[in-house]
Amino acid sequence: MSENWVLKEDEAVELLALLITSARIQMEEPAHYAPMRLLTATERLSGLILERASEKSREFLAENMARIPDTHMRMSDPESYAAALDERCRAVAACLLRHSALREGEA
């Protein structure tokens, strides 16, 4: 477990604004916009914490979260979109393991 502070208060409030306004406008938007908003929030959070993240996380963030798949890809190539998100999910799981008392291979 790392106890680094990686987010400033203003940054956290800005992210909160994105999440709560996304939830509200989703009521008038197509359903497929919902994951796009989540991915936007993911990308923004990643960008905010990258600089102050520990070495263990920084590599993961830089390699996997700098340019995450968007809904253009979902529309034009759903298989590649799913594969790209699966790849990020595996990467985040590996990052969680690096932060955990467990180690890869012990899970």
Add this chain to the structure above:
Amino acid sequence: MSEAALRNIRTRRVTREMTAEPVERAQIETILEAARWAPSGGNLRPNRFIVIEDAETRRLIRLVSPGMFQEAPVLILICIDWEVAAEHHLPPSDRALLIDVGTAAQTMMLAAHALGLASGPVTSYSKEAVKLILNLPVSYSPEMFICIGHKAETAQRGMRAWKKISWRDLTHWERFQ
């Protein structure tokens, strides 16, 4: 008809990445003047335009606008003034009110493109948050932002069409059989 006008219509694209380069005041006024000539139901002109250049105000608006990917140097907010609508006995359900927003928006974007500027519409924002940030009069509802600026070199292509279409795919001649 002017080929230049038709080319302007064909080549305009929505831009989601812009540079910080400012837009000249005269160019903004030209865009607003063009919008003044957009078609309006009954020529009643229930729209009002709010121009936002202040950096901190734009930053706050972006924070409550999940659909605003651009960091545009100029935002033009198209509002409906419901006092004007009421004066002309237009009920809230009158579709002409929103059609007017659309004609003003398209006219602004075409004018921006004719001036060599990039533009993009945004409707994904919290109306309540925008009202509060801009301290809008109670009779104004914020209907659509038009982002105006200069296209970034890194800008990706606009959203692709779901399938390739021509005007023929969109058109039917005369009566249906």
